[in-house]
Amino acid sequence: MISTLGRLLQDEHPNHPQALLDRARRPSRWMGSLACTLEDFFTHCGLALPADHTGRLAAGHRRRRIEAAPPPLRPQVRTFAGSLLRARERALRAGALPRTDTTIDAALAIVRDLAIFFSDQRGKQDWALADVHDVEAFLAMRPKARQRRLIVLRQSFRFARSRKVLLADPTRGVQAKGPSGFRGTTVAVGQQRELFRRWTTAIDARPHEALLGILALLHAASSREVRLLRVDDIEPADRTVRLGKRPHPVPLDPASWSGLQRCVAYRENQRTDNPHVVVTRITKTGRAPAATAYISHGLDPCGIPPRTLRCTRLADLVNVLDPKLVAAALGMEPKGVMIYLADHVDRTRLPDTLTEKNP
Template identity: 70%
Template sequence: MITVLGRLLEDEHPNHPQAVLERARRPGRSMGSLARALEGFFTTRGLALPTDQAERLAAGRRQRRIDAVPEPLRPTAEAFSTFMLRSRERALRAGTKPRTDQTIDAALATVRDLGRFIDIDLGKRDWALVDVQDVEAFLATLPKARKRRLTVLRQFFRFARTRKVVLVDPTSGLSAKQPAGFIGQTVLLEQQRALFRRWTTSPDAHPHECLLGILGLVHGVSSLEVRHLTLDDIDHGTRSIHLGKRPHPVPLDPAS
């Protein structure tokens, strides 16, 4: 690094801090260890301004997401990206909270995934052909991300409608609410009975396995509640246990 810096200082180009910093940068996604070291040294001493490396990387991520959208659907996705960037500039000028690069990246990733879904799975190559059933089928591919994805798609199709790309917003009428009950995988009833017999009668079962298994099977204890469980939460006198943010102690059955 010192050798390279020496060559930069001795060549015919200007060698003030900002120029040296710019010429020390490597092309590509990483500007190199020398440029990073010089940036930290110069900026902390007020000798140079920070580089635009973060902006370059963000622009590259946005372009990769846009390029992954099927070609007939790509122009609208690119226009949506430009719209979000201009909205961020207006928010910065107005002093309101602007979109971050991560927010824009996530939005473009959702549009990319929808574009590939309707092109590959549904055979539709025009945003105007997307209907509410198509959006619902796309959201069903990742149920846990339904709310986040639907928020992005509402923004995208609202933008597309203002540009006359679609006549009807296919996200209207869709709800972002998640099912209130447990939606994860469950164990069949016969397997539950076999596990309960193991945890209450088998001498081979480790006490830790028995405790965690019975708490989960009988009392519906979540992994978060187990991780936060302490000895002070167990009341031997009343045979009860405090679990997470539950308002009342949970009475323990004999097996527990």
């Protein structure tokens, strides 16, 4: 890193902090160790602005989605992408909840797939020729993603109709068949016990794996909450932590507290100034949180993603407690937890009234 920095300082290009940071950044998905270190140092000292590497990667993703559409249908996809970005800017100015780069990228991927389907499968090179039969055939290709795809298609065709690209909206009258509730995978009780024993007693479970698994399984913690957890969010006197946007500190049981202390001890052994609890080999020299991919693959030794464990806990809490109370405790919107509410009654949780009548 020092030799690379020396070459950057001695070449013919400007070597002020902002230009140096931009030239040290790699064009790949990861900006590189040198760029990360320089960004932390320059921004901490007030010498440069962040490189916005995430924004540049998102722009590249959007550009590839647009260019993958067939040429006759590509201009409308590009215009729709611009409308999504303008809507996000308006939401930011208004203080509303804007679309994330991931949401915009997923929407453009759906419109790109529709454009390719129109061109290859239906032989249509103009959006004005789209009809309801084309939309139904496209949605039938992936029945499980029907509802999400239909939402994006309605947005796209509504925007196209406002710009006089087509006269009639082909998605009008198309229904999102199937229930709108949670249809994901959950973990059985027996497997939950095995995972709990692994994270509390097994010596081969790494500290980060144990913390991520226990917090997701017992406290419905998301990967983002664990990833952004900082040392100053821990209150040793009360044995509580602040997770994400939850309104109150979360009290930890002995198993969760023990797993947290293992991560804190692991962090101290790395002799780092990074304020986050989860510190990796790459982030220990800076102040940035661990990469999203690192957290997403943190439970690969168990074969279960963190999202599945969190959904398991949410489904159990919502069906046992009041969903509104669960949403308030976790800092979520009520409609975000209502999808986990079952549409049937578990007879094993009801009192046996027949036994009481006929003792």
